[in-house]
Amino acid sequence: MDSNQKQITKNVTSPDDVKVTQNNNSSSNHPGVEVRLQNITKRFVDKKGNVTVAVDDFSVVIPAGKLIGLLGPSGCGKSTTLYLIAGLHKPNAGRIYFGNEDVTDLPPEKRGIGIVFQNYALFPHLTVRQNIMFPLENMKVPKKEALQRAQEMAELVHIGDLMDRKPSQLSGGQQQRVAIARALVKKPKVLLLDEPLSNLDARLRLQTREEIRRIQRETGITTIFVTHDQEEAMSISDEIIVMDRGVKQQLDHPQKVYDEPVNLFVAKFLGNPPINVIEGYVENKQLKTVTGKVIQNLDVEDQEVQIGLRAEFFMISKNGGIDAEVEIVEHIGRDTMIICRIDGYEKTIRAIVPSDINLQIGQQVKLGYNKIFVFDKTGARLL
Amino acid sequence: MLEFKRDHWKGYMYLLPALVFMAIFTFYPIIKTFITAFLEGYSIYGDSRFKLGLGNFIYVFKDKLFWRALGNTALMVIVSVPVSVIIALLISVALNSIKKLQGFFQTVFFLPYVTNTIALGLVFSVLFSNNGLINAIIEWFGGTPRAWITNWQGQGAVPGYDTVTYWRGIFVISMYTIWNSLAFKILVFLSGLQSIDKQYYQAAQIDATPRWRVFTKITVPLLSPMIAYVTITSFIGAFKAYTSVIAIYGETFGPPGQETENMYITIVGYIYQKLHHSRGADLFSVAAAASLILFGIILLITLVQLQVSKKRVHY
Numbered sequence: 001m002d003s004n005q006k007q008i009t010k011n012v013t014s015p016d017d018v019k020v021t022q023n024n025n026s027s028s029n030h031p032g033v034e035v036r037l038q039n040i041t042k043r044f045v046d047k048k049g050n051v052t053v054a055v056d057d058f059s060v061v062i063p064a065g066k067l068i069g070l071l072g073p074s075g076c077g078k079s080t081t082l083y084l085i086a087g088l089h090k091p092n093a094g095r096i097y098f099g100n101e102d103v104t105d106l107p108p109e110k111r112g113i114g115i116v117f118q119n120y121a122l123f124p125h126l127t128v129r130q131n132i133m134f135p136l137e138n139m140k141v142p143k144k145e146a147l148q149r150a151q152e153m154a155e156l157v158h159i160g161d162l163m164d165r166k167p168s169q170l171s172g173g174q175q176q177r178v179a180i181a182r183a184l185v186k187k188p189k190v191l192l193l194d195e196p197l198s199n200l201d202a203r204l205r206l207q208t209r210e211e212i213r214r215i216q217r218e219t220g221i222t223t224i225f226v227t228h229d230q231e232e233a234m235s236i237s238d239e240i241i242v243m244d245r246g247v248k249q250q251l252d253h254p255q256k257v258y259d260e261p262v263n264l265f266v267a268k269f270l271g272n273p274p275i276n277v278i279e280g281y282v283e284n285k286q287l288k289t290v291t292g293k294v295i296q297n298l299d300v301e302d303q304e305v306q307i308g309l310r311a312e313f314f315m316i317s318k319n320g321g322i323d324a325e326v327e328i329v330e331h332i333g334r335d336t337m338i339i340c341r342i343d344g345y346e347k348t349i350r351a352i353v354p355s356d357i358n359l360q361i362g363q364q365v366k367l368g369y370n371k372i373f374v375f376d377k378t379g380a381r382l383l
Numbered sequence: 384m385l386e387f388k389r390d391h392w393k394g395y396m397y398l399l400p401a402l403v404f405m406a407i408f409t410f411y412p413i414i415k416t417f418i419t420a421f422l423e424g425y426s427i428y429g430d431s432r433f434k435l436g437l438g439n440f441i442y443v444f445k446d447k448l449f450w451r452a453l454g455n456t457a458l459m460v461i462v463s464v465p466v467s468v469i470i471a472l473l474i475s476v477a478l479n480s481i482k483k484l485q486g487f488f489q490t491v492f493f494l495p496y497v498t499n500t501i502a503l504g505l506v507f508s509v510l511f512s513n514n515g516l517i518n519a520i521i522e523w524f525g526g527t528p529r530a531w532i533t534n535w536q537g538q539g540a541v542p543g544y545d546t547v548t549y550w551r552g553i554f555v556i557s558m559y560t561i562w563n564s565l566a567f568k569i570l571v572f573l574s575g576l577q578s579i580d581k582q583y584y585q586a587a588q589i590d591a592t593p594r595w596r597v598f599t600k601i602t603v604p605l606l607s608p609m610i611a612y613v614t615i616t617s618f619i620g621a622f623k624a625y626t627s628v629i630a631i632y633g634e635t636f637g638p639p640g641q642e643t644e645n646m647y648i649t650i651v652g653y654i655y656q657k658l659h660h661s662r663g664a665d666l667f668s669v670a671a672a673a674s675l676i677l678f679g680i681i682l683l684i685t686l687v688q689l690q691v692s693k694k695r696v697h698y
Contacts, residue, residue: 088585109591121582125604125697134600135590186590 032065032222033099033189035085040094042080042246054080056246058094062224062239067216069233069254070226072243073269078226081243082192085224087111098189111190114183114221118195120175122167128154128178129163135186153181157215173204177211184219191216193225197232209236230270234258242266264379267308273337275373276309276349287374287383289322291344298374300382308373311337314351316359317368324349326363331355340365419671439672448645449673452653458553459649460621463560468614470561471568476602478569479576489573496566504630507559508532531555532631533638547638552647560627564620568613575609576602604697611692615685622681625651650677 042055054077062068070078083089085096087108095104103111122131129150136146154160157177167175176196183191196212197205213236216223227233233240234254242249242257242265250262261267267275280289282305287298295307327348328339336355339348351367359365374383423438443449478488495503510516511531518528529535530545532555583605587597603610628636628647636656637646648656650673657670 086589088588108585108589113589115586115589117582117586119580119582121580121586123583123601123604125607126600134587134592138590138592138596182586 032220034064034097035062035190035222035224036060036097037062037081037085038095038097040081040084040091040096042077042084042089043092053246055084055091058243058246058248060241060248060251062222064099064222065220066238067213067223067236068225069237069240070224070243071230071233071240071269072228072249074228076243077246078228078243079194080246082115082194082224082226085190086113086115086192112188113190113192114186114188115192116176116179116183116194116196118198120167120179120199122175122178122182124167127164127166128159128170131167131178132163132181132185135182139186149185150181153185154178156184156218157181157211171204172200173208176200176208180212180215184215184221188221191219191221191223193223195226195228197227197229205232212236231272234270242269244269261308261373262381264306264308264375264381267373267375267381271310273311273350273352276311276347276351278307278309278342278345278347278349280305280307280374289342289344293322293343295322295372298383300376304377305382306375306377306379308375309349309369310371311350311352313369313371314353315368315370316353316357317366319366321366321368324365324367326359326361326365329359329361340367342367416671416674419668420675422668439668440676442669443673443676448648448656449650449653451645452648452650455553455647456622456624456649459556459560459624459627460618462553462557463564464614464617464621466557467561467564467568468610468617471565471572471613472603472606472610474565475569475572475576476598478573492569493566495563496570500563500626501630503563504559504627507555507562508631511555534640547643549646552638555631556627556647559631560621560624563627564617568617571609571613572606575606579605607692607696611688611696615688615692618684618688619681622677622684623651624649625655628652650680 037058037060040055040058041053044052044054046052056077058077058081070081072078080089084091087103087106087110091104095102097103098111123134126134129147132150132153133146136149141149151160151163154163157180159174159177159181162170162174162178167178170178176199180191180193180196193212197208200208209232212223212225225233225237237254239251240254240257241251244265250257250266252260257266258270261270264277268277278289280287280295281303282288282298282300283302285297285299287295287305287307289295289307322342324340324342326338326340330337330339334355335352336357336359338351338353338359340351341348353359372383373381376382420439421435421437423434423436474492478485478492481488512518513528513530513533513535515531517531522528529551530547531551532547534547535545579602583601584597587601592600628649629652632638632647635644636648636652637643645652645656654670654673654677657666657673
């Protein structure tokens with residue numbers, strides 16, 4: 001029964017694609033808008049009078065028509081930032097602009113935004129069609145037009161054949177598409193997604209994030225999505241904003257943020273396996289390990305530093321490099337991950353090496369590297 | 384497996400005290416009532432000259448007082464249940480939307496629930512007495528004060544005397560019933576409202592949903608299980624109406640005077656009278672028959688409501 005249902009779904013989606021391309025042409029008449037946050041601060045005061053600064057003097061320009069990932073650990077203020085843009089929270093200080101329009105004092109319903117909540121907030125008592133039409137009915141769009149627009153949106157997100165179902169009869173991924181269709185049907189200037197993939201299983205997540213990318217491309221709406229999953233943010237965003245403790249850390253293209261993190265937090269937050277960080281110091285313009293081994297020249301004042309080495313920066317070399325002893329060898333398909341201990345350090349480090357190199361546990365190797373990051377005591381990038 | 388069996392046994396043991404009391408005070412009386420209703424010439428004194436038959440039911444259906452009781456009860460149900468459910472719903476939504484003093488108002492609206500119903504009835508009979516607050520307010524607004532509960536002769540009455548009418552009494556009783564039943568309904572609705580995910584309202588706000596539409600399209604459907612529960616239980620409660628009339632009029636079930644006696648008698652009031660004034664031995668079984676008829680009516684209406692709510696309620 002269930003497999004039959006799926007079969008039907010597959011058959012129906014193919015003619016839908018044709019309609020989507022038609023839709024693509026019409027979408028160009030509502031391109032996205034630039035979103036600008038200027039020195040936004042949001043404080044929460046709880047019943048006991050404790051003040052939490054959720055967003056701290058946050059300034060950012062989100063270019064029009066882009067897909068932006070707002071990335072950070074939980075509690076970093078990313079969802080608050082999204083709600084501030086939506087108008088569901090009011091900032092304590094700062095201004096928010098959509099294009100040239102100052103929307104700071106506008107209530108959410110006047111900002112022209114669409115939002116997809118983490119749990120989708122689909123009305124359980126309404127069918128998919130009624131859910132998608134809900135915003136249009138508020139705008140007093142004539143019923144015939146509303147029905148047509150709802151159908152168009154449903155087909156854009158590939159749920160055109162599920163219109164008469166209730167949300168409880170849909171899978172998580174389908175519910176999410178309904179939520180996106182409902183957010184998009186009123187042609188918002190900005191689309192906001194709050195942890196849109198967190199309720200989906202791993203396989204569906206992969207599929208859905210590509211779906212979001214496609215829908216965003218086709219509609220051209222400025223889209224901001226919040227996530228704590230770096231891979232998710234990296235894979236589909238035009239640009240990502242990394243946040244920590246209410247402060248913007250970095251805004252750039254995903255690869256750029258990964259390759260050139262501005263500080264230790266960003267370096268640590270991005271990357272899987274996580275970056276290796278070891279202590280070191282600078283003496284006479286030379287960067288040294290704790291054992292005093294010179295790594296390379298570094299033109300900064302004498303100080304203690306943190307050295308960041310991504311696992312893929314390493315290579316096994318015959319001459320030069322750091323002495324290390326292999327402790328664990330993990331074969332991960334294409335590559336091999338080794339966990340090894342380097343001279344003078346308690347902590348082990350992870351390195352990814354080509355799988356054709358045969359390594360034994362306990363073997364002494366020399367680890368070369370093609371790149372390193374150096375951070376000062378405060379975490380700011382030196383190199 | 385053995386462990387399982389022992390657990391079962393233990394479970395029944397824990398239930399036993401409750402079951403014993405239920406058997407004595409609930410199940411036995413139900414069965415006894417059922418049997419008694421079909422016994423003609425029954426006497427509680429153990430007189431065994433009785434036979435099976437429908438005589439008691441025929442007695443009830445031929446009794447004009449029963450039809451009056453049924454009419455009164457139905458009227459009270461039809462007036463008080465919908466009105467109180469709607470008022471309770473509006474008050475809970477209002478309560479839920481305020482932040483300051485919410486706790487205070489919650490307490491205020493819950494107070495009637497912990498107040499003695501007879502005391503409340505006395506308050507109402509004072510409020511609606513001839514020289515009571517309601518008449519004072521009517522007069523203050525330039526209206527004519529009326530006899531609400533008792534006939535009025537002498538000072539203040541216009542034009543010198545005023546007699547109670549049926550509908551005024553129904554109004555007072557309905558007011559009392561509504562007021563008395565609000566507290567519990569508000570309590571249920573408030574807890575229901577507080578369990579609705581706030582994101583539904585945020586989603587509605589972002590889509591610029593007008594307030595009335597939020598209420599009818601989101602709040603009411605999401606609260607519909609609670610509304611169904613409250614409606615069904617208050618229908619059942621209202622059909623068992625009895626204390627409301629007693630509290631205001633006393634055991635005469637109507638304004639003082641022979642003509643107005645039993646003016647507002649209810650079905651339970653009828654049953655009560657048949658038990659109380661059972662001068663003849665047969666009236667006891669008449670009361671049992673009337674109880675069964677009441678049970679039948681409530682059962683029927685509840686079944687209809689369940690059928691309706693299957694279509695209307697979104698669980």
